[in-house]
Amino acid sequence: ATTVSNLDGTTKASNKTVWLDKPVPPALKIGMTKLKLFLNDYQQRPHLPHRATMKIVGLTGGIATGKSSVSRHLAASGVPVIDCDQLARQVVEPGTSALRALVDAFGPEILQQPSGALDRAKLGAIIFADEAKRHILNRITHPAIRRAILAKVIDYWLRGEPLVVVDAPLLIEAGLHKLCNEVVVVYCPDDVQLQRLMKRDGMPQADAEARMRAQKPMDEKLRLATRVLDNTGSLQDLFRQADALLIKMRPPAWRTWAWRIGPPVVLLAILVPVIYALVRIVVAVVDARGWI
Template identity: 40%
Template sequence: MKWVGLTGGIACGKSTVSRKLVERAIPVVDADHIAKEVVKVGSSGLKSIVEEFGPDILLADGNLDRRKLGQKVFGNPDLLHKLEAITHPLIREETRRLRRGYENQGAALVIYDIPLLFETKAEEQFDKIIVISCTREQQRERLRRRNQLSDEEIEMRIASQIPIKFKEEKADFVLYNNKDEQHLLKEIDRLVAWLEELKKN
C-alpha cells in the first residue's frame, strides 16, 4: 500500500483538497480529526493537557478551548513543545491503527493529511509527499476570514511553521491553490491523475 503524505502551509487549503479526494473515492486519514479525537472530553489526552496548562483552557462544557490554548502556545516554543509531547504520541498511535485497517482492507493507496509533516520530521514515513501551496497574503486573508484572528495571532501561526517554499522543494507533487475554485479543481484533476499513475508503480 502506498502511504502518501499531504501537507502545506496553514490555510493553504489542505482540508478542501482532502474533501475533494474523498469525493473521488481516494481514502484520506485526517491528522487534524485525530488530534481532536485524542483530546475530546473524558480522554487521557485532555486530562494531561489540563494538568500541564491548567483548567482555564477548558470551555464551560468541558471541551478544550482551542483558541485560548493556541494563544498560550503559539509564539512560545517551550509550551508548544510540551503540548506536542502530550498529543503527538496519541496521534501517532491512532494513525497506526487506521493505517493497519486500510492495509487489511487491501487499499492500494491512502493519503495522510498531516499539517506538520516537515515540522515533525516525518518525511521518511511516506512513499511520496504532496504539498498544497498558496501565497503568504492568501494565508493571511484566509486565516482572517476563517478564524477571525488578530494580525499578531496570524503572523505567529504562520511563523510557527516551516516556510512553504522549503516544503515545495521537498515535495514529490505541488498543488497550487492560489487562484479561483475552477483553477483548484483543475489542479485536483492533475493530482488525481498523478495518484492513479502512482498506484500502478
C-alpha cells in the same frame, strides 16, 4: 446517499459512504473484502492506483493554504483520507490521557466548565504566542496523533485500499513525511495565505501571522515535496491539479496486470513441479512394492 464526482467532471449518486470512518469488518471478512476489492476495484475506480501494497500520500502545506479543500475534493472522488486535525481533536476528548497531561501542563483553566472539554481557543491563544509552550503541547499530543494515524493506515490497508491520503498540517514538522511514498505540498504565496486565514477564522492580522510563524516556512516544505499543488488561483484550478495528480500517481497498466497475473502464475510454477514430483514418487513406490 452521497454524490461522487468522477474525474471526467460528471457526478453520480452513490448509496455507499465507503471511505471515511467505516466500521472495521470482522476479521474473517477482511480476506474476502481484500479479494473483492482487488478483483473489482479497477473497473469501479480507475482513477485510483492499483498496488498489492498501499500507497501512502502525505498532504501538507501551510496553515490555510488549502489542504482541507484538496482532501475534501479527493474524498468526494472516493479516495480514503485521514484527517489529522480531526484525529488531533479525538485524542484530547474528555477522559483521554492526553487531556489529563494537558491539564497537568497548562492548568485546569484550559478546560471549559462544566463540560470538562478542552477550550481550544484558550489553549490556541497560549501556544501560538509561546514557542516553548507549543513544544510542550506537541510533545503531549503528537505521539497520540501518530498512533491514531497508524491505526487508520493499518485499517485501510486491511480493507485492501490501494491508496490513502494523510492530510496533516504538521506532516513534515512531525517527521511523518518519512512514512509516505509521496509528499504533496499545497502551496500559495504568504500574502494570499494570510488573507485566506484572516478571512476564514475572522482573525486579526497579528494572530494570523503568529499561526503562520508556528510552522516550518513554505520553502522548507517545498524542498521535501515530491509533488506541488499551486493554490494561488481559483479552487477550480486547484481541483483540476488534484485530479491530474491522482492520475499521475496511478502506476502503468503493465504493473496492474503483473500484480493480477503474477501471483497465480508463480503459484502454478511452484505447484505443478511439486505435484509432478509427488506423483512420480507414488508411482515409484507402487512399482517397487509390486502393488500393481
